[in-house]
Amino acid sequence: MSSAALRSAVQQSRRSALARSARFASTSAKAQTLKERLAELIPAEIENVKATRAEHGKKSFGPVLVDQLYGGMRGLPALIWDGSVLDADEGIRFRGKSIPEIQQALPKAPGGSEPLPEGLFWLLLTGEIPTQEQVTALSKDWAARSSLPSFVEEILDRCPPTLHPMSQFSLAVTALNHDSAFAKAYQQGISKKEYWQPTFEDAMDLIAKLPNIAGRIYRNVYGGGKLPAIDADKDYSYNLANLLGFADKPDFVELMRLYITIHSDHEGGNVSAHTGKLVGSALSDPFLAFGASLNGLAGPLHGLANQEVLIWLRKMQSKIGENASDDAVREYVWSTLKAGQVVPGYGHAVLRKTDPRYMAQREFALKHLPENPLFKLVNQVYNIVPGVLLEAGKAKNPWPNVDAHSGVLLTHYGLNQMNFYTVLFGVSRAFGVASQLIWDRALGAPLERPKSYSTEAIKKIFKDKTA
Numbered sequence: 001m002s003s004a005a006l007r008s009a010v011q012q013s014r015r016s017a018l019a020r021s022a023r024f025a026s027t028s029a030k031a032q033t034l035k036e037r038l039a040e041l042i043p044a045e046i047e048n049v050k051a052t053r054a055e056h057g058k059k060s061f062g063p064v065l066v067d068q069l070y071g072g073m074r075g076l077p078a079l080i081w082d083g084s085v086l087d088a089d090e091g092i093r094f095r096g097k098s099i100p101e102i103q104q105a106l107p108k109a110p111g112g113s114e115p116l117p118e119g120l121f122w123l124l125l126t127g128e129i130p131t132q133e134q135v136t137a138l139s140k141d142w143a144a145r146s147s148l149p150s151f152v153e154e155i156l157d158r159c160p161p162t163l164h165p166m167s168q169f170s171l172a173v174t175a176l177n178h179d180s181a182f183a184k185a186y187q188q189g190i191s192k193k194e195y196w197q198p199t200f201e202d203a204m205d206l207i208a209k210l211p212n213i214a215g216r217i218y219r220n221v222y223g224g225g226k227l228p229a230i231d232a233d234k235d236y237s238y239n240l241a242n243l244l245g246f247a248d249k250p251d252f253v254e255l256m257r258l259y260i261t262i263h264s265d266h267e268g269g270n271v272s273a274h275t276g277k278l279v280g281s282a283l284s285d286p287f288l289a290f291g292a293s294l295n296g297l298a299g300p301l302h303g304l305a306n307q308e309v310l311i312w313l314r315k316m317q318s319k320i321g322e323n324a325s326d327d328a329v330r331e332y333v334w335s336t337l338k339a340g341q342v343v344p345g346y347g348h349a350v351l352r353k354t355d356p357r358y359m360a361q362r363e364f365a366l367k368h369l370p371e372n373p374l375f376k377l378v379n380q381v382y383n384i385v386p387g388v389l390l391e392a393g394k395a396k397n398p399w400p401n402v403d404a405h406s407g408v409l410l411t412h413y414g415l416n417q418m419n420f421y422t423v424l425f426g427v428s429r430a431f432g433v434a435s436q437l438i439w440d441r442a443l444g445a446p447l448e449r450p451k452s453y454s455t456e457a458i459k460k461i462f463k464d465k466t467a
């Protein structure tokens with residue numbers, strides 16, 4: 001088939017998928033489930049990818065510089081992911097929608113004003129805004145899948161409280177592979193075309209079980225008594241807050257809704273998202289793949305930075321006191337750089353402007369905790385650090401990222417245990433990684449296997465080349 005004919009077949013197939021779904025909506029009393037909607041969308045997307053490859057597959061993306069091989073592959077075009085795209089100046093867009101747009105468009109909890117992450121998951125997977133009814137059905141589905149196998153509970157209960165919560169998190173998620181629908185179906189010889197279905201079930205189970213894992217780790221490590229049961233009539237974020245012991249604070253529950261939504265995904269190349277995709281490409285099930293993502297997220301240059309920010313702010317306060325002058329803060333920032341350390345929460349591998357996720361959290365703080373002293377310090381730091389980083393002249397992006405703000409909001413509500421913060425980031429990141437894994441299996445994404453070179457080979461290959 002010519003590429004033009006293929007394109008028109010794709011358009012036709014998309015039109016009939018939409019028509020089918022409209023018919024479904026008008027004739028069916030029961031709202032369409034996420035899995036039903038995906039089943040409709042997948043065939044058209046397979047054709048869309050085929051057409052795109054037929055038309056553009058042999059075209060060059062431009063040169064690859066040797067520096068990119070040594071430089072952490074910065075900017076190297078290497079992956080496909082439709083769920084979210086990061087623009088260096090504008091920040092993240094989820095299926096084309098900016099953070100303020102999704103805050104407006106996604107369904108909310110009764111009486112709430114922040115988007116429900118259930119809706120974000122639907123959007124990541126389908127590119128569509130779900131109805132309130134569809135989002136409620138997802139909350140209920142996740143509540144029904146939320147319990148942990150008793151051996152996973154025992155693994156967590158046996159961890160020493162000194163083991164970092166992220167290590168405990170990764171252990172528990174990896175152990176869930178015991179009951180993986182994908183691993184079982186693969187053993188039974190499932191056809192490639194059907195891979196996405198058990199992957200979908202695993203992804204749903206994974207997300208559903210995270211509040212119980214996070215809650216258990218929190219209570220085991222920091223106390224707080226017995227874990228309450230998941231309430232099937234409440235949304236995911238309420239249940240997470242409740243398991244942590246904070247559901248009596250409605251603003252904290254709202255914060256969780258915003259937090260999970262904005263931390264869910266940040267295009268495909270960041271360490272946690274890419275690790276999940278890479279490990280998943282070996283057909284490791286979603287639990288194994290996301291366990292690996294969590295190990296990447298646990299690094300201080302990635303998700304652990306939100307813990308590091310608060311530690312850094314506290315150290316600064318103990319050194320220069322509260323209500324310190326701008327000059328004292330500036331001097332402290334310089335002392336961090338001179339000690340050969342990074343200023344946590346600032347800089348980004350892709351972004352070149354203030355992270356809109358930082359701005360969304362700032363808006364939340366202005367609304368709910370404008371007088372909080374730590375928030376005031378974060379603002380003061382925001383006014384000083386970029387100037388210092390610019391003057392130091394190394395960081396390509398002197399502006400704050402998502403991690404510069406989250407700890408302040410969490411401590412405001414009494415969640416003071418900084419080394420737990422990355423677990424919340426991990427719960428959120430599951431939404432993006434899980435969506436990607438489902439689409440990768442639906443589109444038949446192959447095993448990832450880029451080529452590595454030795455420095456000797458580089459010298460030999462480029463000896464006589466000038467560019």
Ligand SMILES: CC(C)(COP(=O)(O)OP(=O)(O)OC[C@H]1O[C@@H](n2cnc3c(N)ncnc32)[C@H](O)[C@@H]1OP(=O)(O)O)[C@@H](O)C(=O)NCCC(=O)NCCS
Pocket residue numbers: 300301302303305337341342343344345346347348349350394395396397401402403
């Ligand atoms: C996020 C981060 C890892 C991106 O790294 P990157 O893409 O290599 O960033 P750059 O290209 O701007 O780095 C160039 C130099 O500036 C330095 N730099 C970047 N951000 C810096 C920061 N916040 N403080 C001090 N130095 C910084 C880098 O360490 C690097 O120094 P080097 O040449 O001595 O190795 C980096 O900005 C950082 O370490 N930030 C602090 C940790 C953090 O907030 N992480 C969360 C990210 S969401």
